[in-house]
Amino acid sequence: MGRLDGKVALVTGTARGTGAEIQRLFVEEGARVMGVDVLDELGEAVAAPLGDAAAYQHVDVRDPSDWSAAVAATVARFGPVDVLVNNAAVLEVASFEEHSHDRFRDVIDVNLVGPFLGMQAVLPGMAERGAGSIVNVGSIDSLEGEVGITAYGASKWGLRGLTKCAALELGRQGVRVNLVAAAPGSDDMSKPFFEATTAKLKAFMAAGGKAELGSPPVQPMGRGVGTTRHVAHMCAFLASDDAGYCNGGDYAVDGGFTAGHIFPGSPGTYGP
C-alpha cells in the first residue's frame, strides 16, 4: 500500500530536479500525477517511463489560463485534484545593489505569483469536496536571509507568508497548506550561485585579498546538503492523510542547517 493511493496530484516544475523526483516518488506511492513545466521535452521524458499514472502538460505558472487548462486536463485524465505541489521556481544571482528591477519582478512572478495562481485554480474543486493538500516548496531561504539572492529570498519568504495566510482561511474548507523549507535542490538551479561565488572569491584572492578557506562544519549532520529525494519524501508526507492535522507549518528538510549557529571550537562542535 502506498501513502498516496488513490490520490490525484498536480506538480509544477517536473522537467528536472526536485519536481521530477516528486513526480516519481508520488507515482511510487500510488498517486496519479500530472506534471507541468515550460521545458516540454524534459517534462515528457520524466513522465513517460512512469506509465499510465503520470502525464505531462505545458504550463507557465505565471499564466492563469495555463493553470485553468492544467486543472481541466488533470480532472479529465485522472479525476479531481487532491494535491497541488508548487515546486517550480527560478533563481537570480546578483548583489542587492546590482539587482535589476525587471529580474526582481520576474523572480517574484514565477516563485510567488505562480503558486498563488495555482492555489486559486485548484481551490474550487478542493473546497467543493472539502479536502485537499497544497504543498509549497520553499527553501532555507524562506527561514533565513542569504547574500546574493535578494529577489529569490524575498520570493521564498513571500511563499511562506502566502502559505500561512491561505492555511488560516482554507483550513475550514478541509484544505491544508504547508511549506517545505528545502536545503537540497538541483545543481541546475544552484550552479550559477556557486560559480558566481567562486569567481568573486578567486578575483578577491588574485587581487591580494586574504580569505579563510577552512570552513567550519556548518552542516550539523556533516553529510552534504541532502538530496531531492529527501525533499520529495516530505512533500509526500504532507500530501498524505498521515499529515491530516498539519496545516500552515514550515517543514525544514535541511539536516538542521537552520536550527541555529555553530561556533567553531565550542564544546560539542567537534567530537568523536
Ligand SMILES: NC(=O)c1ccc[n+]([C@@H]2O[C@H](COP(=O)([O-])OP(=O)(O)OC[C@H]3O[C@@H](n4cnc5c(N)ncnc54)[C@H](O)[C@@H]3O)[C@@H](O)[C@H]2O)c1
Ligand atoms: N537548487 C537548490 O539548491 C534549491 C535549494 C532549496 C530549495 N530549492 C527549491 O526547490 C524547488 C525545485 O527547484 P530545483 O532545485 O529542482 O531547480 P530546477 O531549476 O532544476 O527546477 C525548477 C523547475 O521549474 C521550472 N520552471 C521555471 N520557471 C517556470 C515557469 N514559469 N513555469 C513552469 N515551470 C517553470 C523549470 O523549468 C525547472 O524544471 C524550487 O522551488 C527551488 O526554489 C532549490
